[in-house]
Amino acid sequence: MVGVVATTMTLQEAADQLGTHYMTVYRYVRLGRLPARKVAGVWEVDAADVAALQNGPEQPARSRSVDWSGRLEGRLVAGDEAGAWGVVEAALASGTAPGEIYTDLVAPALTSLGAKWHEGTITVAQEHLATSVALRLIGRMGPRFARRGRSKGLVVVTTAPGERHAIPSLMVSDLLRGAGFQVIDLGADVPEDAVAETIAGLDGLVAVCISSTRLGADRAVRRSVRAIREAAPNVPIFVGGAAIADAAHAADLGADGWAQDGPGAVDLVLGVLA
Ligand code: B12
16 A cells, blocks of 8 residues: 655644644744645645754754844944844854744844933934844845745735834835735835825735834824725724734724734734635
8 A cells, every 4th residue: 555645734743743832833834934824724834844844954942042133233233234144144044034033133133222222322323323234134134035926915014104113014014925925015104195095006905004113103093094994995904013002002093903013913914814
């Protein structure tokens, strides 16, 4: 009798093979480290991809022991793009997934720099310099989130008028691309009429994500939500970012959902397809 080798696995089967917890494998999926798709509402991965993860040179435990975000922060504040990219490359080489570069390196480094700017231990110029290097790194990371094959659908990522923080929306956009969506990222400080006009003409729009970082921008976010709703009444609108406290806050702004972080934004949009 010829044995049949399974070519696909559930996340639990993958976790058993990798000798790790289900949630660890789920995290690999969310961050693009393990390609996966949902079939009848259940995650499915290719056995070959699980084997590649298992046999690859990278061991997650090794990368976790290094303070990558601290190293990156040092290079960002020094305005050292080559050095900062070197940190990113070293983290990638030791098994950090592209999505984790954003969530575990760039975002914490920027948060820490923001706190130092607030305390007055770094200057405004240093914070701007660090941000400009971070933007360059994100530009270099972009192609790593490209996915071949049919798109899962189109997502518009935007910010409300007056919002100058563009990095969170860039990161969310790349994470969505990594999950197989086509993304139009309108960037910072988008007039609500402009986003409404963009959305009105789109086919296959799955969701709109609004990123809000600056506290005190509720009125502007609410206006954007209203304009988007009028332009595309049946399309879910998700809000997130540091200025949105929780799901209740998001609901108060008129949105259909909220998540704490970029991988959570991906889950929200995937949930629309389920
Ligand atoms: C870089 C930066 C700037 C740059 C932005 C440049 C650019 N091109 O983006 C500049 C210099 C322009 C700037 C300006 C200002 N900034 Co500023 N800035 C920052 C800094 C250092 C980093 C921001 C960032 O990119 N973070 C990294 C992102 C990736 O992290 P994140 O927010 O956690 O994003 C994740 C989630 O939120 C989630 N997410 C994001 N969007 C969405 C959307 C959806 C739908 C979902 C589900 C999830 C989701 O996914 C992301 C990835 O996991 C922060 C410090 C900090 N704590 O973040 C201060 C910070 C945000 N800034 C702050 C302030 C005060 C300002 C200014 C008011 C300063 C001033 N006096 O002029 C102005 C405001 C300008 C404006 N009108 O918006 C404060 C905000 C405080 C507050 N209570 O509002 C912070 C926190 C600094 C501090 N510690 O005080 N800033």
